Amino acid sequence: MLCAARLALGAGVVGLPSRGKASLAAKMVKYRKMRRPVEPQNWAVDYRERYIPFSKDYLVDALVKEFHSSSQADRATFLAFVSQVDSSLLHRYHSILEQLQALYAPINPDQDTLQEFSLTDAERLAKEQEVLARMDPLLDQANFNSLSEETLAYALVVHHPQDEVQVSVNLDQYEYIRFWALGQRFGPLRVMTTLQNQRGFFGTPRVPPDRQYFKRVVVAARIKNAHLMLKCFKDIPLEGLEQLLPAVKVRTSIFYRALLNGMLIVSGLAVFVNVGMVVLSDLKIGTTSLLLFFAAFMAFRAWKVFGQRRNIHSLELVHMLYYRSTSNNSELLDALALRAQEEHAKEVILAHSFLLQLHQHYHPLDIDSKTIERMREEVQAWLHLHSGLDVTFCADRACRHLRELGVGAGGSPATGTHPVTG
Template sequence: MTRAPTAGVRTVSRFIPLTRQAVIASLCKVAERDDTADDFSRLVHLLQRHRSVGYRRLAEEIRSVYLPFNPDRDTLQILPIDAAQKSEREGRLAQLIDHLLERANFSTLTDERLSATLSAQSPYSLRIEVDLKEYDLLQVHIRDPYTRSRTVRRPETGYLLKATYEETIYRRLFMMLKLKSNEDRAREVAAERGISLKAASRHVAKRRRQLPPDTATDLIYVKVFKDMPEHDLQILFPLRIVQFRPFDKMKFFATAGGGTLFGMFSTTGKVLAATNPFAAVGALVGFITLLARQVTTFFNQRTRYMMELAQKLFFHNLANNRAAITLLLDRAEEEDVKEDLITLYFNAGLSVEERSLGARKRAIEEIIVARCGVAVDFELPDALARLEADGVVRREGEVVVFPTLAEAAARYKVLIASDERDEARHLCTAGEEVDAMEA
């Protein structure tokens, strides 16, 4: 098996940076040497079918709950949903997404760390302000962070000197957010600043004027990004204030201010000294042209910043809204299957005392490093919880009893038969709650 590609120094995380197919192929080779290939193949087939049923049901529930909040929906809502039901669905959606992200081995970016990141100075000297109070719902999760060295020429030194720094990169970044309504935000601004509600409403409307016209405060936006630098988190928020770099401010005011003042004094002298009215008009036209050039320079600078932000959003964006949820579902199922198969194979037929589970976890991690060259924080307790729920692994007092591969395959064969009966009943009961049809 080849080593997983890495960029920079990878931080040890719960994510297993190997595909499901790679894990299965590696275990199949070991099973062939152990003469358990047939039993393992049956187990792989049956376990994957069982997990697929569970995730299909989870996908149906998440998509149903997310439907009223989906900005990209192309269906008509038939059944009315009142405010209380919508609030209940929003809470349920947050719970399901948290569960899904945990299964996909994402970690929560805490409010403290998020605030510290947003307030930190960008290494590019790009100043972006983000107000987290604008959001009614905000979740940021990361997976598989790594660090790399970056060398740039700083504008503060006239691009003559180089600066090297370590930057943290999130291989995957998840965001879910919902804007506060204009009315609620206006009331907060009025209370914070001690101004009238009318003035606060004008402030909120001006601040949100930069949003696309189809942006709504009752919708929930879901995004997944790849290889996103930590210091670029600010650009992902829809409400952000972009300010010039200090060096660019100095350069602009030096050139624009100096040029404009020189042009103004020069033009004034020419107009006063001119005896020909056409010469005076020509001097004024020249001054207006100079002023227009300085204003154009200002807007060109801002356009350059917008292009820089747009390029990052374009090349780092993986999926949006429902597509992002589908991507997470696929990744979560992938992680569960990998963890379950690894746990069952390397503990097949063993009876392990509770206090020895930590040693088994470390042994599995060492095997993964030796065979694949990647270090992981293997989630043995997570896999055990699922396998116990399936009735595959059982506890006898302080001892955890693992089945043989053949016993595990037999148990999943029983579960699949039960899944098929439940699926038939599920299709009939789900039809009673249909609330949408194709537009």
Template sequence: MVVVPSVRERFIPIRKADLVDGLANSKMVTPNDRDAFLRFSSILDSLFHFEFHAKTETLKENYHPFNPDNDTVSVRRFSHEARKVHEDRLMHAFKDVLNQANYQQITATDLTYAMNRESLFKINLLVDFDDFENQLVFRRGAQSHRIRRKKWLFKEETIDITVYDRVALIIKYKDEPYFKALKRKDLNFDPGTMIVKLFKNIPKGDLEMLFPNAQVRMKLKDKLLMGGFAVGGGITVILKASAGLVAMASILWLMSRSVIVGSGEIPSLGPVEISGMVGGVTAIAAIGAFLFKQWNSYKNRKIKFMKTLGDNLYFKNLDNNAGVFYHIIADAEEEEFKEALLGYVFLAESKGGLTASALDDAIEDWFKTTYDTPIDFEIEDALGKLKRLKLCEIAGTADTGQPVWRAVSLTEAGKRLDFLWDNFFQMQATHV
């Protein structure tokens, strides 16, 4: 398998610790400022951590009425209206955190593509979206993989596929009356609950395998292959059994004719007739055994497909339900920190200041040169965070009419972050 460079993504694929270390040892931070820079980075990281702690609690609180894994005693009942309020808040908060973690929403077009595309794992799946009342599917990172696979017998082909590094989804099942009306039994989920999933390395053409109600269906060539064997075997069995069936049918006809239009009694059977009846019963048993073998072969093939699906999902599943919130929150917290840190360092290095577009280009060029990694830096988000933390200010206006931004000194930045840290909880209370 060959991995081909993908299009630029908003995601910054460098660990937080590695980025801090790389910037601290770059020419943009002087040796004299290195300790101050590391303290600045530590406080900035801590501020984002406490901000996202509140988001974690929001997600957990609103997920509680729908969590199928609750292990605490419920002390209140949620009305239908209250559940709807919690559902809307949860969807909004989850979508917001995923966006901060630089995930992108997967469109209905992408899902249609997955349903119609031939699966990389040679499995066809059917998903009934009517089972869901609400759903969100997001992805992060997209790599182009070139792979070789068997096409038919000994023939191989090379294909290009898009693989998503991360896929997160949240699904709200419809309530119990919907499934009762359809007389659906033996459900492997609780109606009215929500599931949250996080996966890795998912081919774009196989998104449908992530849905909990995906049902295996055979490909056309599998049906034709099995059908061909079934028809060929069936003809052979019927030809072999035909003599016995004809003999048995003849004897039964004679017996019934004797009862109906003859003496009214069942005639006695001689050795020849008994042999014919035995041959007929044997023929019926042979046909029954053949049909059972074909049905069992279909069931075994379906089980094999399900095992292939399960094996793939086992190694691609990263987290489930409430655990996904912690995972995504950690990602979002790190992405927000990295964006703010990069924005500040590059502004601070430019003594005269930079426009938003110039700052964006400088950061993206540095990433390409330093890490050989193309990114689509979120400049507006980065500047928004720096303005909120009062770490930058407008220094003037460029010839293009764009504002020129300048970072405050590292000493001043440290003081401002220190003040925010000391008064963090008071400011949070004021906002509440």
């Protein structure tokens, strides 16, 4: 857990307001004073779920069955539109990815080719900021939400009672920290680890508790005098964001400290009563010497017990990150471009399909604000009906993409390259 004193001394963090860590410290103090904080304040405003929780193929099949199966011609026209959208976006995102990878190559820590030139720390930092700036529109198009300072303060202070592994983070070590997330869910979160016992008492299976978590979390962090770390993780609880940072220190939770101290006291008293009194009476050892020896023995045993517990939790943290990590560094950029491309295609396909239901023949240049709002409501209701999730559909952006694709009355987009827009 972060200390307020450390926060007040730290440098600014990317993604936080200009007041920096002093503001974050104030928010953390606020959460510490709450008896049972359940979620960050203004969470419903700060986090809007925009991720469409269906694959593109499933989405196309569902739309065909529901809206475009009246005739073979209608079905063929819609599928031709989908194919043209895929072709149009393929070149666009391939070009974007090439530019981003070229920009990232000089600072790629996993590069296996010979280094052509070296960068100073200031040059590397500037290059990293440029990469992050170029990633922002991709992350937005991929429907990630940038997590706010309020959310970060909550995540650094609040721990779920089911979290056995806890870590402490010193923000003074970092140049910047940023988090993005998508796919907020609430339900059982199974922990894939070889260390945690998956069975309860009497051998019965342990039921995972209901948790608030994200399907994907992207982390961008840089330790001072090091390099940018880009990582993506899956199924990360809101209260476990700090575990994803580099250079964290495993700490023993209050529950385990109390449990271990209680066990040490009980076992120590038992040893002292059964052994110490015998030694005191038979060997004629002085009381002071015996107490000093006993205190040294208990201190050594406590050091060993707490050290073993920290090692167990460290190994469990490593296993958790191993199972939940999905991509790193340059591989993350590849995965991000593919996800942005798919979300882009899904938004355009949904907008086109529902606009056809509202107006049999439409042109993207003639869509007014009332039609866009009605289309947004229809799409959101349809997504909620099929997924059970509340998804905010970016109708304005989808219509803008339709205009960029040049969809005509026949529904065939024209290919071309356009910048990714948020």
